[in-house]
Amino acid sequence: MSEPILFNVDEVALSADRCIKCNVCNTVCPVLPVTDLFPGPKYCGPQAQRFRSGHPVETWVDYCSGCGACSRACPSGVRVAELNARARARMFEQRGIPLKNRLLSRSETLGRMGSKAAPLANFGLNFGPGRVVVERILGVPREAPLPSFSQGSFRRRFRRIPQPERPNLRVGYFCGCTTNYYEPRVGEAAVRVLTRAGIGVELPEQHCCGLPFISNGDFKGARKLAEANLKALLPVIRSGKRVVATSTSCSLTLKHEYREVLGLYGPEWEELAAGVYDAFELLRELAWQGELELDATLTQRVLYHGPCQLRSHGFGFPAADLLGTLGGIELAESGVECCGSAGTYGFKGDKREIAFRVGQPLAARAREHRAEVVACDSETCRWHIQQLTGLPARHPIELLDEAWSQAERTGD
Amino acid sequence: MASRPGYDVLVVGGGATGAGLTRDLAMRGLRCLLVEQSDLAHGTTGHFHGLLHSGARYAVRDAEAADECIVENRIVRRIAAPHVEDTGGLFCWLEGDPDDYPGQLVAGCQKAGIEIEELSVAEARRREPLLTPRLGRAFAVPDATVEPWGLVADNAESAVDHGASIRRYTRLVGLGVEAGRVLWADLEDLGSGERERVEVNFLASAAGYWAGRVASLAGVKLQMAPGWGTMVVMNQRLSSSVVNRCRPPGDGDILVPVGPVSILGTTDTTMDTDNYEITPEEVRFIVTEGAAMVPAAAERRALRVFAGARPLYDPGHQHGASRTLSRSHMVLDHANDGVENFISIVGGKLTTYRLMAEHTADAVCAKLGVDARCRTAEEPLGEARKAPRHYSLGERLTAREQEAGGADADLVCECELVTRDMVREFIESFGTPHIDDMLRALRLGMGPCQGAFCTLRAAGILERMRPSGAAALEPIRLFLDERMKGDRPIMWGDQARQFRLNEIIYRDVLALDHAP
Ligand SMILES: Cc1cc2nc3c(=O)[nH]c(=O)nc-3n(C[C@H](O)[C@H](O)[C@H](O)COP(=O)(O)OP(=O)(O)OC[C@H]3O[C@@H](n4cnc5c(N)ncnc54)[C@H](O)[C@@H]3O)c2cc1C
Numbered sequence: 001m002s003e004p005i006l007f008n009v010d011e012v013a014l015s016a017d018r019c020i021k022c023n024v025c026n027t028v029c030p031v032l033p034v035t036d037l038f039p040g041p042k043y044c045g046p047q048a049q050r051f052r053s054g055h056p057v058e059t060w061v062d063y064c065s066g067c068g069a070c071s072r073a074c075p076s077g078v079r080v081a082e083l084n085a086r087a088r089a090r091m092f093e094q095r096g097i098p099l100k101n102r103l104l105s106r107s108e109t110l111g112r113m114g115s116k117a118a119p120l121a122n123f124g125l126n127f128g129p130g131r132v133v134v135e136r137i138l139g140v141p142r143e144a145p146l147p148s149f150s151q152g153s154f155r156r157r158f159r160r161i162p163q164p165e166r167p168n169l170r171v172g173y174f175c176g177c178t179t180n181y182y183e184p185r186v187g188e189a190a191v192r193v194l195t196r197a198g199i200g201v202e203l204p205e206q207h208c209c210g211l212p213f214i215s216n217g218d219f220k221g222a223r224k225l226a227e228a229n230l231k232a233l234l235p236v237i238r239s240g241k242r243v244v245a246t247s248t249s250c251s252l253t254l255k256h257e258y259r260e261v262l263g264l265y266g267p268e269w270e271e272l273a274a275g276v277y278d279a280f281e282l283l284r285e286l287a288w289q290g291e292l293e294l295d296a297t298l299t300q301r302v303l304y305h306g307p308c309q310l311r312s313h314g315f316g317f318p319a320a321d322l323l324g325t326l327g328g329i330e331l332a333e334s335g336v337e338c339c340g341s342a343g344t345y346g347f348k349g350d351k352r353e354i355a356f357r358v359g360q361p362l363a364a365r366a367r368e369h370r371a372e373v374v375a376c377d378s379e380t381c382r383w384h385i386q387q388l389t390g391l392p393a394r395h396p397i398e399l400l401d402e403a404w405s406q407a408e409r410t411g412d
Numbered sequence: 413m414a415s416r417p418g419y420d421v422l423v424v425g426g427g428a429t430g431a432g433l434t435r436d437l438a439m440r441g442l443r444c445l446l447v448e449q450s451d452l453a454h455g456t457t458g459h460f461h462g463l464l465h466s467g468a469r470y471a472v473r474d475a476e477a478a479d480e481c482i483v484e485n486r487i488v489r490r491i492a493a494p495h496v497e498d499t500g501g502l503f504c505w506l507e508g509d510p511d512d513y514p515g516q517l518v519a520g521c522q523k524a525g526i527e528i529e530e531l532s533v534a535e536a537r538r539r540e541p542l543l544t545p546r547l548g549r550a551f552a553v554p555d556a557t558v559e560p561w562g563l564v565a566d567n568a569e570s571a572v573d574h575g576a577s578i579r580r581y582t583r584l585v586g587l588g589v590e591a592g593r594v595l596w597a598d599l600e601d602l603g604s605g606e607r608e609r610v611e612v613n614f615l616a617s618a619a620g621y622w623a624g625r626v627a628s629l630a631g632v633k634l635q636m637a638p639g640w641g642t643m644v645v646m647n648q649r650l651s652s653s654v655v656n657r658c659r660p661p662g663d664g665d666i667l668v669p670v671g672p673v674s675i676l677g678t679t680d681t682t683m684d685t686d687n688y689e690i691t692p693e694e695v696r697f698i699v700t701e702g703a704a705m706v707p708a709a710a711e712r713r714a715l716r717v718f719a720g721a722r723p724l725y726d727p728g729h730q731h732g733a734s735r736t737l738s739r740s741h742m743v744l745d746h747a748n749d750g751v752e753n754f755i756s757i758v759g760g761k762l763t764t765y766r767l768m769a770e771h772t773a774d775a776v777c778a779k780l781g782v783d784a785r786c787r788t789a790e791e792p793l794g795e796a797r798k799a800p801r802h803y804s805l806g807e808r809l810t811a812r813e814q815e816a817g818g819a820d821a822d823l824v825c826e827c828e829l830v831t832r833d834m835v836r837e838f839i840e841s842f843g844t845p846h847i848d849d850m851l852r853a854l855r856l857g858m859g860p861c862q863g864a865f866c867t868l869r870a871a872g873i874l875e876r877m878r879p880s881g882a883a884a885l886e887p888i889r890l891f892l893d894e895r896m897k898g899d900r901p902i903m904w905g906d907q908a909r910q911f912r913l914n915e916i917i918y919r920d921v922l923a924l925d926h927a928p
Pocket of ligand 1: 463640641720
């Protein structure tokens with residue numbers, strides 16, 4: 001037993017004791033109703049947990065998408081999804097992590113390489129023959145939505161955005177790998193919005209949060225990144241600044257997964273968790289305190305989907321709360337737990353079909369609302385939703401940025 | 413008057429001892445009838461702690477028991493491999509425990525040939541992360557665990573293969589003794605209530621703590637001193653090896669991983685009763701003592717409690733604590749009491765069931781003038797004949813994944829991963845079982861929900877296969893009553909919530925109390 005902490009020792013493992021078999025988790029699981037390959041959260045979580053101690057773990061736990069709907073719904077407080085994530089890691093530990101998982105986890109490395117040679121890399125990824133190669137090596141089906149590498153990382157672009165002269169608040173921005181390498185526009189929009197709200201933004205040293213490692217079963221890799229982030233971000237927090245993120249999956253990893261899935265307990269980890277905020281969470285706080293006026297218009301039909309990881313934050317839907325106050329907006333909420341993608345789940349060959357089936361209610365909801373755009377706080381979900389709905393999917397902060405830019409342009 | 417002659421030996425009691433004895437006799441060519449008043453292994457055998465002793469527990473004070481245990485431990489591992497889990501055992505010396513005991517333990521084990529190895533505290537903690545910080549020294553010994561129902565079922569099957577007959581739910585209710593010989597026995601079928609008189613050539617009683625009552629049917633006085641012990645079942649394993657306290661044996665000093673649970677225990681109260689009432693004080697005591705070795709025992713979910721009675725024999729007719737009574741077994745030839753063809757086997761341990769059977773069968777053969785050698789130590793049982801592989805905890809998970817329809821939707825018992833096919837197959841092979849029989853054979857209803865969901869499903873399958881009409885709800889009531897009995901003394905925390913849910917399902921929603 002190399003890592004006893006994963007089994008039967010801590011608070012999370014203890015939570016399995018609370019299951020009274022009520023079945024609520026099975027009724028909210030988005031994967032269970034669309035495939036026979038997954039026996040469901042109750043089975044893989046508290047039920048199987050009793051049989052696992054140090055023994056080979058069954059493989060169908062890998063069909064859990066990790067969306068966390070079960071943990072959120074459990075009336076008894078069982079950390080079902082967390083138990084599953086640990087079981088999956090144990091499974092890979094025993095059977096070896098497939099190459100495709102290894103590669104998919106390395107979002108930081110992939111990103112760094114890709115953005116250096118963006119045009120070439122994009123050509124390779126997005127055209128027929130290239131996709132066949134990607135399918136073979138990464139196991140990503142050729143139809144799956146791969147992001148394009150951006151030319152020049154966000155970090156380089158960040159410096160060009162002007163900061164407020166006398167900020168009333170300073171934050172450190174955790175942009176995440178996707179913003180840095182694939183979608184710097186999200187980061188740019190975030191910094192513009194924050195600075196317009198009178199917030200001084202700095203971009204501290206940071207690393208991939210480690211979520212792709214966690215969901216691909218590589219806890220060792222994930223822990224290394226967690227340690228590096230702790231070292232980089234604690235000084236920011238201790239200097240009185242909050243760490244603000246736009247990717248709700250990155251922020252959830254920093255706040256929650258480090259402790260509950262990776263088993264990294266201790267006062268520093270608590271401190272890190274308490275110091276990390278979602279950008280909209282902060283903006284909503286300012287708005288509630290009367291320190292922020294949105295006062296802008298966005299005449300669009302928007303379907304807002306609060307991604308599963310955002311739901312696990314347990315702070316409601318701050319982006320939807322703020323978007324809803326914009327003039328002219330026709331905003332509807334998706335009302336579904338998960339789009340199907342749940343991180344890199346929907347990217348892996350055999351899971352793609354499942355992710356699509358899970359996403360159908362969301363697609364139907366978008367059609368019903370006659371949405372022109374889908375807003376969603378998580379990057380992989382946005383890519384998946386674009387394919388699901390054929391609509392552009394954007395980070396809500398881009399929409400707010402757009403509304404404010406328009407207001408500025410028309411305002412004077 | 414007596415019907416159905418033709419048995420060489422009537423064996424009373426289908427525990428480990430009786431089943432083992434029947435097998436042994438049958439393998440020696442004797443025709444046997446085994447009668448058991450309940451299901452096989454329903455007595456003490458089905459209510460024990462689960463430990464296949466290495467003998468280390470006895471090494472300091474009872475060298476003979478230690479010798480027997482280590483020899484039988486090795487034999488049972490081989491002949492009944494699938495029912496044995498090779499967990500290993502640890503003796504944990506905690507700060508404050510007697511300083512001289514570890515030395516005595518090591519010496520005793522070495523003398524008995526029990527492999528014992530001192531581990532560093534760090535190594536012990538690596539193996540068992542939940543061990544107390546008070547751990548001062550740790551010793552590894554070849555303890556194991558053994559699943560009693562499978563073991564007994566395999567012995568019974570082998571006995572039948574060698575020509576024996578077995579009747580479950582059949583009680584011996586009367587014996588006819590004339591001129592110092594048992595001539596006939598009255599057997600009552602507890603299902604139909606019918607009685608039958610069978611001719612007796614030789615009577616062997618392996619009736620556990622009931623042995624005194626069986627003997628009295630023949631007018632023989634045999635004083636038993638049943639030693640009741642209580643055990644607490646925890647929802648998850650707290651350790652992967654058997655954890656023993658390294659001090660002179662006493663109450664509440666063992667923690668045994670059995671299947672997916674851990675069992676804490678035990679106690680010892682001499683009382684001649686069939687309905688031992690477990691007290692909350694006992695439970696608290698056991699949990700506290702268990703928590704001294706593994707502190708999590710105090711916080712984790714307890715599933716149920718149960719008690720069993722040691723079949724201890726009181727040769728001097730003295731009373732008092734049974735721990736001072738002899739724990740080794742004794743073959744009693746009742747010729748000494750004036751009945752020629754009657755032998756009882758009393759005392760002993762589950763670990764030594766085979767040896768007890770051997771000694772008894774030797775005595776029976778000697779009396780019957782049969783010259784046949786015991787072969788039970790060499791010939792493996794059941795599956796062990798094909799693949800001598802030990803049980804491992806993950807077995808069922810792996811099996812469920814490999815079979816079509818093994819997933820949740822096809823589970824009858826979710827907690828113990830029992831599928832519809834397993835239940836069907838069992839009913840087919842058994843006749844008309846009680847749901848409790850499914851528990852012993854399949855572990856159905858043993859898990860955290862204590863029958864909340866499986867009871868109804870199992871009863872449904874049973875009713876479809878063996879229609880009973882008006883009596884269809886009876887098995888549900890019987891089973892749930894039994895489950896609730898084991899829940900009552902631990903009605904706190906998670907199990908209290910579970911119990912309430914179960915009540916809501918059966919009392920409030922299904923109105924079982926008001927159904928016909
Ligand atoms: C609390 C406790 C913990 C224990 N822990 C361990 C342990 O960890 N390891 C170990 O090796 N040993 C242990 N033991 C000892 C062990 O369980 C017993 O010694 C063993 O199970 C006895 O088996 P048996 O077949 O002799 O008796 P039983 O299993 O009691 O079998 C006797 C059978 O006879 C039947 N019977 C009685 N009267 C009649 C009748 N008139 N007609 C028909 N049938 C009848 C009964 O129904 C019963 O099934 C423990 C005992 C107790 C009480």
